[in-house]
Amino acid sequence: MKKECQECGAEINIPDDILVGEIVACQDCGSDFEVTSKTQNSVELKPAESVGEDWGQ
Numbered sequence: 001m002k003k004e005c006q007e008c009g010a011e012i013n014i015p016d017d018i019l020v021g022e023i024v025a026c027q028d029c030g031s032d033f034e035v036t037s038k039t040q041n042s043v044e045l046k047p048a049e050s051v052g053e054d055w056g057q
């Protein structure tokens with residue numbers, strides 16, 4: 001399935017077998033999103049706040 005990136009608006013490819021709590025990354029801007037809920041044909045994402053972890057790349 002696809003989900004719109006909340007940062008840049010690009011479409012993120014979400015694997016159908018993704019689980020709640022997993023992290024997906026936008027291929028376009030590199031933002032990470034955590035899956036907060038999942039139904040048969042859609043998922044809810046929230047920005048994954050990786051404070052103090054991914055800075056400095």
Ligand SMILES: [Zn+2]
Pocket residue numbers: 005006007008009010026027028029030031
């Ligand atoms: Zn993006």
